[in-house]
Amino acid sequence: MKQKTWPDRSDGVRFTAFPLSKPNDNEENIILSRRSKIGSKPSLSPTDGPDFSALPFDILTKIAASFNFPNLLAASLVCRSWRDALRLLREAMMLLRYGKRFKHGRGGVRCNLDKALDSFLKGAARGSTLAMVDAGLIYWERGLKEEAIALYQKAAALGDPAGQCNLGISYLHAQPQNHKEAVKWLHQASIGGYTRAQYQLALCLHQGLGVHRNLYEAV
Numbered sequence: 182m183k184q185k186t187w188p189d190r191s192d193g194v195r196f197t198a199f200p201l202s203k204p205n206d207n208e209e210n211i212i213l214s215r216r217s218k219i220g221s222k223p224s225l226s227p228t229d230g231p232d233f234s235a236l237p238f239d240i241l242t243k244i245a246a247s248f249n250f251p252n253l254l255a256a257s258l259v260c261r262s263w264r265d266a267l268r269l270l271r272e273a274m275m276l277l278r279y280g281k282r283f284k285h286g287r288g289g290v291r292c293n294l295d296k297a298l299d300s301f302l303k304g305a306a307r308g309s310t311l312a313m314v315d316a317g318l319i320y321w322e323r324g325l326k327e328e329a330i331a332l333y334q335k336a337a338a339l340g341d342p343a344g345q346c347n348l349g350i351s352y353l354h355a356q357p358q359n360h361k362e363a364v365k366w367l368h369q370a371s372i373g374g375y376t377r378a379q380y381q382l383a384l385c386l387h388q389g390l391g392v393h394r395n396l397y398e399a400v
């Protein structure tokens with residue numbers, strides 16, 4: 182037995198819609214007034230926010246000085262202005278890669294510290310704090326501590342946590358030692374989450390170097 186739909190098509194019954202009444206003049210004015218209020222609201226556009234593409238090149242390069250390659254590449258893709266501003270840092274990143282290959286003998290090249298240092302210094306000249314730190318390490322290993330500290334100072338001033346940490350450790354081993362400056366830069370790097378700096382700062386607190394001895398803070 183087949184079920185019949187309701188109402189059956191053969192019943193001849195049809196649904197009729199209610200007639201639409203024409204709004205009077207007063208109702209029409211209210212509708213138009215509401216529409217005009219809605220239409221008058223300002224629409225948001227991408228240009229309503231701050232225009233970061235207008236950042237001066239020198240400020241942008243300082244912000245990005247400690248970027249690694251993925252972050253630098255991502256920043257370069259934001260807009261044409263940022264891409265142009267970060268061109269030297271992208272070159273520095275390539276020089277940093279070459280330097281690491283020469284330093285560790287990777288990528289089919291022999292270990293050559295002179296070539297590594299040359300690449301790091303060229304990268305440092307283009308504003309990369311990562312290259313500054315690596316060049317400083319080679320200088321320090323060669324006993325050229327003043328040159329190393331000068332590079333660490335530049336990297337630390339640009340907010341690089343490795344540069345801040347290495348600068349703090351350098352002050353602990355320099356002649357004469359400068360415990361106060363050491364603790365200052367180790368603390369800065371520790372705030373940035375740099376583990377090695379946190380360990381070194383804990384030793385200073387434990388031994389009372391540059392600060393009052395504080396075993397609780399050291400732990």
